[in-house]
Amino acid sequence: MAGMRPDLSGVDELTINLTHRVCIGDLPTRAARQFGDRPAVVDGDVTVSYRELEARSNALARGLIERGLVRGDAVALQLQNRWQFPVALFALAKIGVTAMPLNLAISPSDVAYQLADSGVRAVVSEAAFVPVLAGAFADGPAEVTEVVVVGEAPSEIAGVPTVPWDAVVSDDTSVVETVVDDRDIVHCLYTSGTTSRPKGVLTSHVAVHIGALSSALGLGLRPDVAHPVQPIVLPLFHVTALDALMLPTLLVGGTAVLLRGFDPAALAQTFVDHRVTHVTLLPMMWAALVAQPALTDENTSSLITGLYAMAPMAQQVLAGVRARFPGAAIILGSGQTETTPASELQWNGHQGVKDESWGPATVSTDVAIMGADGGLLAADETGEIVYRSPQLMEGYWNNADANTEAFAHGWFHGGDIGHLDDEAVVWFTDRSKDIIKSGGENVSSVEVERVLLGHPAVAEAAVVGRPHERWGEAVTAVIVTVPDAVVDADELIEWAKERLAGFKTPKTIEIVDALPKTATGKVQKHVVRSSPK
């Protein structure tokens, strides 16, 4: 900092920090005072009020301090969508400890890698994951000295002592006041690794807070206009559920209904039991939801904004969702872990007009298109989609090369190719690694996928380039059909040929039962690419 500064010689450091800082641990403190007995988190039969959320977060924070954790340490969270997740997140934030939510679908060896890479001191887990941890600790627990377990657990896991959650929480639920800096790391999420070894993304308190405000603004979440209720189906270890859904809901005094795994009937029941105002789902979840008989005109009418994320939605599915929720905006949100996370969001007015776009940048986000020489391109020119924003990660952990590459030419590179139209709406072409180079031409796998998804028998499609002697790469499609569809590969190739240039038409189409996906629903193209049927 430079220039005019106040003389605060009569004010102690903790006061300066507490009165000025951006700290996610302050969110439940403010909310407890303002929203008191309103339901903050619903987890099955358990409802946690705002007052309880704050008290339990303080009690856990005090327990963790007693166990020796200090500002700058890191702790892994290996938890399903349950009330202990936000309590642990806030407890750690309050004492300046970095939370490292673990993807629950990864293998013990990947868990071991992340524990060692991040140097976490403890793991907060639950009974169901004891076997995974045992596997992860098989070659030594790195710096992990303790596992806090929700539910029943053995007294140790591969030599690492355990302690029950209930034994950690303090009897003292009063507010915890420690120094935490705006740019301390509130969480480290490992990217899901569609293309490479997971990288730890370091995210600051200020990025999460501005991200939550921007998401609340974009989704129309407000404290005064209809108490917001948001079911959270996506896993909380994913940045979308954590920072774009749960935190904005809690910021404005809404209710986050936590669901574990995706059960369409259970989600539909949430609409029956609550006045759901906002929900974000993967396209396939939307398709399953609207087929649920429990949904009625009455219990769907409360929805204000329905977001789909991670993938484009087939036009017929989108039409079905809009028909089932005629009073809501059904729009696409885009982002990634590195942008905490919402970087683009369609406007309500884009429905039916620019459905296949990503929409414009969110407020606080600057999005531009960069050419190969590092210069920014004009409207309608295609290049790398790049970002500047206070929502950006501080950087990747323990990976200077990845940081140098990610911030080349003064902008953050998200790894996507696209263009801006004359209204600054982002149109995604493809992941930069998923552009297929076939016979000297560049083929967008996404463009080919869109054409295939237009066939009534195709439910999912992944298009990749596979090595080919003559073409360099051969355009190859792997598809999943809708139930009971009767279609063969030749018919689909004919369909594609009528709608695409010859060099873009798949040379081969494989029909499979399921596509390989990450835990958060992204198709793993590198697996598709390297695994012929």
Next chain:
Amino acid sequence: MAGMRPDLSGVDELTINLTHRVCIGDLPTRAARQFGDRPAVVDGDVTVSYRELEARSNALARGLIERGLVRGDAVALQLQNRWQFPVALFALAKIGVTAMPLNLAISPSDVAYQLADSGVRAVVSEAAFVPVLAGAFADGPAEVTEVVVVGEAPSEIAGVPTVPWDAVVSDDTSVVETVVDDRDIVHCLYTSGTTSRPKGVLTSHVAVHIGALSSALGLGLRPDVAHPVQPIVLPLFHVTALDALMLPTLLVGGTAVLLRGFDPAALAQTFVDHRVTHVTLLPMMWAALVAQPALTDENTSSLITGLYAMAPMAQQVLAGVRARFPGAAIILGSGQTETTPASELQWNGHQGVKDESWGPATVSTDVAIMGADGGLLAADETGEIVYRSPQLMEGYWNNADANTEAFAHGWFHGGDIGHLDDEAVVWFTDRSKDIIKSGGENVSSVEVERVLLGHPAVAEAAVVGRPHERWGEAVTAVIVTVPDAVVDADELIEWAKERLAGFKTPKTIEIVDALPKTATGKVQKHVVRSSPK
């Protein structure tokens, strides 16, 4: 900062800053890309698009750099509500220079005090204020070396050379990229001084950005739901117009219509010429606006939120405003320079229910009530209204004692007395300095004013304690009547006696033509107190 940090050894400092920072100078850069040719600022016949706002800000920033200004310097802005104001603000923010907007109603000697106290290097002014500056420079220009003038000006003012605005702006309008820290001081506003010598309030980029997001959220300003249009009548040198009205409007791509001074007919014409969606006015401005014949059901129907600020609105005026704008929420917003500024905002649902409250805290703001011993009080207990929030000022300039007092017991003290109800809604009792101590009892001047304002003949009322031999202080009211009202002091004392305890009833009521006010419309109680008619 402590703990996990990324290795950014391959990334230069400017890149790290540009990709991550919170800087108000980035607002027009993002907005220009996203909103391009939309009208950002309307100033009479001049409309400045987002692209032009960015280009002109860059051109001025480059000109100021050429003239030797560097990060950490400060520059005074002595400008009416005209397009040059936001351009100058953004230009200074882009290069890390603190803007010091000058109150246009203060005397040359007060201008001289603020110029000397803040150490500004230059003043951006306009032709109309040359005489004020000449007076301010009479005893020497402190550290001011140059005055940039919009319009005609002599070549020097009391020995300080002038340069025309047009001669400062560079031909190069490309984006300016310099290092600016989140907590650099974006502006220094001197408080209006109802009780003491003005104090310079130092406000960071992060406070202004989070304040703008919170205000946009609270007012329902969104980029996609009806293009927001907001006339700005309050002066831009005041924190409300600057940070709660203009910046949130520009953040979401709306249009700020700048008006100079308050002319009810001109404001009504804005409703005729534009689809006005949001407006914030003082109560007396609302009263004058709704009497304008140019307002029709058609041109008032676009209003979404109408805010009143600075003072409570008489019930009959409020009813008249709601009748004229039946589709809008007409609510009270409260705040102060030190809280950047919105700290409380009524919810739409409080209309007709809690009209006389301040409403709950804005998101990002923690508000509590503190007892005399520094402990926080429970609901319904009356004490000092205190704050914690990333929107808070960094501190007062050059005034360690004021900072020590303002941040006593770990919270910021706004100088107001009140309580929270069981819904955490703030009820203001009085300014702590305006509590009257009469005959051993505490009397709230605001309570007495409310009763007097309930009389149909009373337009404005200020109640103070004046020294009295027997009572210590005597409750004294100074009132302004509505036009053509026939009422005398005795009749008003009778009215009050029927509605107030004996010790609260004014001993004396004086009827005057006008109350002494600051430039921003606040009654100067210290003047009322010390000046018997």
